[in-house]
Amino acid sequence: MVNHIAGTKPAQTVVETAGASAPSPRKLSSARILASISATFILSAILVLVMEWIVRGSLDSALLFFQEPFRPSWTTVGLFALLITILDAILGRTHHGLLVLGPVAVILAFVAHQKSLYLGDPLYPTDFLYARQIIELMPLLVGERPFTAVLIVVATFAAIALLFSTWRFWRRRFPLMSLKGRAVRLLVALPVLAFFVSIMDYASFSWIRDRLQISPMMWDQKENYASNGFAIAFALNLPMANVAAPAGFSAKAIDAIPQPTLKAAVLPEEKPDVIIVMSESFWDPTKLPGVTITPDPIANVREMQSGNVFSPEFGGMTANVEFEALTGFSNAFLPTGSIPYQQYVRKPLPSLATFFRSEGYATRAIHPFSGWFWNRTPVYEALGFEKFMSQENLPELAKRGPLVSDEALTEEIIRQADAIEEPFFFFTVTLQGHGPYEANRYPDATHKVSSAASDATNASIRTYSEGASDADKGLKRLVEWAAKRERPTVIAFFGDHLPPLGPVYVDTGFMPDNVAKRRAPLDEMIEQHDTPLVIWSNRDGAVKDLGSISPAFLPLQVLKSAGIEHPYYTEFLGKMHEDYRVIDRNMLISKDGTGTPDWTRANRIDPALRDFRYLQHDLMFGKHRSQPAFFPETAVKDADIM
Numbered sequence: 001m002v003n004h005i006a007g008t009k010p011a012q013t014v015v016e017t018a019g020a021s022a023p024s025p026r027k028l029s030s031a032r033i034l035a036s037i038s039a040t041f042i043l044s045a046i047l048v049l050v051m052e053w054i055v056r057g058s059l060d061s062a063l064l065f066f067q068e069p070f071r072p073s074w075t076t077v078g079l080f081a082l083l084i085t086i087l088d089a090i091l092g093r094t095h096h097g098l099l100v101l102g103p104v105a106v107i108l109a110f111v112a113h114q115k116s117l118y119l120g121d122p123l124y125p126t127d128f129l130y131a132r133q134i135i136e137l138m139p140l141l142v143g144e145r146p147f148t149a150v151l152i153v154v155a156t157f158a159a160i161a162l163l164f165s166t167w168r169f170w171r172r173r174f175p176l177m178s179l180k181g182r183a184v185r186l187l188v189a190l191p192v193l194a195f196f197v198s199i200m201d202y203a204s205f206s207w208i209r210d211r212l213q214i215s216p217m218m219w220d221q222k223e224n225y226a227s228n229g230f231a232i233a234f235a236l237n238l239p240m241a242n243v244a245a246p247a248g249f250s251a252k253a254i255d256a257i258p259q260p261t262l263k264a265a266v267l268p269e270e271k272p273d274v275i276i277v278m279s280e281s282f283w284d285p286t287k288l289p290g291v292t293i294t295p296d297p298i299a300n301v302r303e304m305q306s307g308n309v310f311s312p313e314f315g316g317m318t319a320n321v322e323f324e325a326l327t328g329f330s331n332a333f334l335p336t337g338s339i340p341y342q343q344y345v346r347k348p349l350p351s352l353a354t355f356f357r358s359e360g361y362a363t364r365a366i367h368p369f370s371g372w373f374w375n376r377t378p379v380y381e382a383l384g385f386e387k388f389m390s391q392e393n394l395p396e397l398a399k400r401g402p403l404v405s406d407e408a409l410t411e412e413i414i415r416q417a418d419a420i421e422e423p424f425f426f427f428t429v430t431l432q433g434h435g436p437y438e439a440n441r442y443p444d445a446t447h448k449v450s451s452a453a454s455d456a457t458n459a460s461i462r463t464y465s466e467g468a469s470d471a472d473k474g475l476k477r478l479v480e481w482a483a484k485r486e487r488p489t490v491i492a493f494f495g496d497h498l499p500p501l502g503p504v505y506v507d508t509g510f511m512p513d514n515v516a517k518r519r520a521p522l523d524e525m526i527e528q529h530d531t532p533l534v535i536w537s538n539r540d541g542a543v544k545d546l547g548s549i550s551p552a553f554l555p556l557q558v559l560k561s562a563g564i565e566h567p568y569y570t571e572f573l574g575k576m577h578e579d580y581r582v583i584d585r586n587m588l589i590s591k592d593g594t595g596t597p598d599w600t601r602a603n604r605i606d607p608a609l610r611d612f613r614y615l616q617h618d619l620m621f622g623k624h625r626s627q628p629a630f631f632p633e634t635a636v637k638d639a640d641i642m
Contacts, residue, residue: 282495307546
């Protein structure tokens with residue numbers, strides 16, 4: 001008996017002790033929740049760090065982003081944790097949201113780094129409006145870097161395989177959540193995320209956003225992305241499609257703009273034909289320091305040169321230059337990173353085509369590529385062109401290299417012009433000059449390049465110079481044809497932006513980086529944004545000494561050369577041109593050559609510039625109150641044009 005009692009007592013003690021120390025189900029549940037939250041936060045921090053590392057191209061820079069207390073790094077981590085929590089609740093398994101958010105974030109970061117590397121701009125949400133264009137140009141990029149292309153393909157398949165394997169691995173180790181657990185996650189995370197979204201309107205001050213160290217810098221997007229990090233800066237750019245009215249904008253303010261003295265356009269008795277050629281990436285490569293190119297690739301342009309176009313872009317974004325040249329409006333008054341052709345031109349908008357068509361001209365846009373590129377088909381219709389001749393309806397044109405040659409396109413312009421009896425306005429965008437500028441693109445190249453730079457650099461310069469020379473010869477052919485015509489003819493020819501030569505600029509010492517600066521001293525801005533401009537007529541020859549002008553002033557100069565007066569294009573823009581030559585969002589250049597950086601952020605802006613912005617906003621986003629006075633031809637003929 002004693003032995004029996006003695007033998008059972010220790011067992012009872014053990015059971016009682018174990019029962020007293022075992023955690024309750026509630027404590028276990030709380031511990032699991034805390035562990036899950038901690039894991040989500042840690043995974044989010046790792047994802048944000050990796051994303052910033054890829055975007056910035058530097059681990060040190062990414063770590064610095066986390067170390068500086070005035071950067072919203074940990075706010076970004078918290079935001080990602082919220083997103084993962086919401087995705088977990090939707091998918092029904094813990095941490096599975098990372099398998100969705102992670103690949104998306106990494107891919108966006110890689111694309112952002114590549115865009116910054118080649119074009120100098122961050123990745124904007126609106127860039128995905130023309131993702132198809134990137135795919136269409138992929139064969140050219142692959143042709144230049146086949147090894148890189150193979151690596152990307154292999155890495156893509158490897159990433160897909162890894163993601164699939166990870167998904168299967170995690171599904172076995174993380175059971176399904178209860179409906180209650182999923183509901184709690186959504187009830188907590190969704191309101192917090194909604195509140196975060198509500199404070200992200202950069203146009204209004206938010207005390208909480210300020211405490212979270214988020215400082216929208218929409219006037220300087222590079223600094224915006226560097227300071228706020230990729231994810232938050234990208235999110236800040238989402239509302240850019242909604243263009244707020246400028247301060248002081250109202251019907252009364254529109255009515256207060258000095259009215260033009262002209263009540264209608266005035267044209268010569270013999271209406272002149274007008275041809276504008278925007279030459280893709282046309283520039284003077286002899287400006288590269290220490291580089292000798294023989295023969296001179298742009299000898300004809302150099303002889304006839306009227307001045308320069310100060311491009312608002314670099315290496316790409318052709319449509320934004322085109323927008324200014326056709327409308328006489330300015331990108332300076334639109335959100336940084338916006339693309340009017342993609343976002344804003346959705347209804348009839350006054351342009352040179354609208355004006356010429358109202359005067360009985362045949363109006364045609366010509367570009368030997370797909371009509372969807374840069375959304376040109378609907379945009380050209382909205383701008384008043386009666387016909388857009390694109391790859392879809394042009395005759396087959398000969399190529400030089402992988403793209404339609406400037407020679408063939410020039411002959412097509414002449415062919416169409418000779419077949420038209422009425423006066424005409426042609427706007428042509430060339431294609432041959434498009435990058436990349438791979439070595440041996442032209443096996444029969446006639447130019448020689450010598451410099452102390454690398455062989456790869458010299459090969460790229462040679463390829464580019466050969467294409468520029470073809471564009472130069474195209475202009476010569478067009479001028480020689482027009483010189484023999486009886487009808488007055490005006491030709492304008494200019495480059496849309498500097499070519500995306502990338503490492504060539506650094507290797508030759510032209511620039512310290514692969515891309516131009518958006519904000520720099522005046523002389524640097526001019527050097528990195530000016531492209532040659534020729535305005536010529538078969539009556540008076542080439543216009544001279546225009547200096548640098550914004551593309552928005554091109555309609556003024558073309559119509560003046562044609563002997564045409566117009567309430568907006570010559571009178572309003574003419575008065576603007578009396579004081580300013582370049583109206584760029586980051587640099588204002590006055591008539592005397594003085595530059596004013598960051599002028600859009602000044603407390604007081606010249607009333608003339610304010611009126612310019614009011615007019616543009618009224619016609620693009622307002623009720624067109626100014627249209628009858630400044631564009632009288634559209635007030636009665638919109639219905640006919642559209």
